[in-house]
Amino acid sequence: MFEKLKNLKTYEAGKPVELVVRKYGIKPEEIIKLASNENPYGPSPKVIQAVKQNTPFMHRYPDDSYYELKEKLSKKHNVKNSNIIIGAGSDQILEFAIHAIKPKKVLTAGITFAMYEIYSKQVGAEILKTPSKEHNLNEFYEIYQKQKPEIIFLCVPNNPLGECLDAKDVFDFLEKIDSETLIIIDGAYQEFAAFKDKNKEIIPSKILDYPNVLYTGTFSKAYALGGMRVGYGIANEYIIKNLYKLRPPFNITTLSLIAAVKALEDEEWVKKGIENNFKQMQKYIDFANENNLKYINSWTNFIVFYIKNSTKIANELLKKGIIIRDMSSYGFDALRITIGKPEENEKLLKILREIN
Numbered sequence: 412m413f414e415k416l417k418n419l420k421t422y423e424a425g426k427p428v429e430l431v432v433r434k435y436g437i438k439p440e441e442i443i444k445l446a447s448n449e450n451p452y453g454p455s456p457k458v459i460q461a462v463k464q465n466t467p468f469m470h471r472y473p474d475d476s477y478y479e480l481k482e483k484l485s486k487k488h489n490v491k492n493s494n495i496i497i498g499a500g501s502d503q504i505l506e507f508a509i510h511a512i513k514p515k516k517v518l519t520a521g522i523t524f525a526m527y528e529i530y531s532k533q534v535g536a537e538i539l540k541t542p543s544k545e546h547n548l549n550e551f552y553e554i555y556q557k558q559k560p561e562i563i564f565l566c567v568p569n570n571p572l573g574e575c576l577d578a579k580d581v582f583d584f585l586e587k588i589d590s591e592t593l594i595i596i597d598g599a600y601q602e603f604a605a606f607k608d609k610n611k612e613i614i615p616s617k618i619l620d621y622p623n624v625l626y627t628g629t630f631s632k633a634y635a636l637g638g639m640r641v642g643y644g645i646a647n648e649y650i651i652k653n654l655y656k657l658r659p660p661f662n663i664t665t666l667s668l669i670a671a672v673k674a675l676e677d678e679e680w681v682k683k684g685i686e687n688n689f690k691q692m693q694k695y696i697d698f699a700n701e702n703n704l705k706y707i708n709s710w711t712n713f714i715v716f717y718i719k720n721s722t723k724i725a726n727e728l729l730k731k732g733i734i735i736r737d738m739s740s741y742g743f744d745a746l747r748i749t750i751g752k753p754e755e756n757e758k759l760l761k762i763l764r765e766i767n
């Protein structure tokens with residue numbers, strides 16, 4: 412019955428707090444979760460207050476046009492409402508795009524966000540990966556010329572590695588790809604990259620001139636609304652109009668909609684979180700340097716460093732109530748750690764220093 416799903420893997424999300432509570436009997440408030448690139452500070456108090464105030468309206472569907480959210484996003488990104496589609500996380504936008512095109516071939520970096528492959532295989536596509544783990548646009552172009560994939564994914568910056576292409580190189584690449592191929596620029600961590608280095612900033616309004624480019628953004632990372640499931644796509648009206656054909660009605664919730672709108676009214680909060688992120692990241696870089704561990708320079712809210720026995724270390728940490736991501740399933744020993752609050756990072760680093 413399910414032969415067509417034979418080659419499909421289930422997405423492995425970061426381990427939930429609940430699992431560690433059940434398995435190791437640790438109190439939920441003592442668990443440190445640094446595995447899913449969530450914002451450890453949570454959303455602005457104004458967001459929380461607005462959601463609370465609106466709980467009595469949860470029996471109502473949201474405004475299905477998402478007018479207010481699109482108004483705010485269109486001002487922020489200097490595009491029109493008609494250039495925006497809202498999704499249940501940016502994941503849903505990726506799903507719309509792949510299901511809309513039903514590609515035969517999809518091209519991605521050697522190691523990148525797992526959902527590209529999962530959605531592609533759902534429609535029977537073959538996944539082409541560059542030999543390099545990290546994004547290498549020369550390799551992308553070479554494979555593109557030979558194989559003519561219908562979709563190319565650029566994850567800028569890349570999850571789970573953290574590296575980031577220069578915006579200029581991305582735009583040079585767009586120029587070389589003909590309009591039969593859709594290029595999806597996944598900007599899930601763009602807020603972090605743009606803060607750290609303006610050369611990494613992809614300005615979504617600049618992609619509207621291309622007939623074949625879709626930008627995706629999310630409220631799950633910098634905006635701290637992972638649990639609310641809100642993301643968006645920005646593209647020319649022709650692309651957006653077609654993606655709309657895949658969208659179920661009311662695809663985000665009444666409370667998610669309120670939360671996203673309010674989050675955009677407190678950009679100061681978001682900026683503070685990003686500033687703290689890079690300050691705290693330095694502690695991990697110091698740790699790596701002290702111990703001669705190689706790490707990948709990161710433009711995101713997580714950092715990867717290579718360390719022997721990463722599976723064993725991740726399991727030991729789990730028993731102590733600390734959840735991080737072991738990268739050994741990618742074929743090399745490394746850990747991906749989401750940057751937490753100061754006290755969380757201190758505690759984790761103390762244990763890592765003891766183990767190492």
Ligand SMILES: *Cc1c(COP(=O)(O)O)cnc(C)c1O
Nearest residue numbers: 500501502524570599629631642
């Ligand atoms: C987190 C993430 C997303 C999407 O997250 P949503 O919660 O679905 O918005 C998309 N791409 C990458 C690379 C991510 O890390």
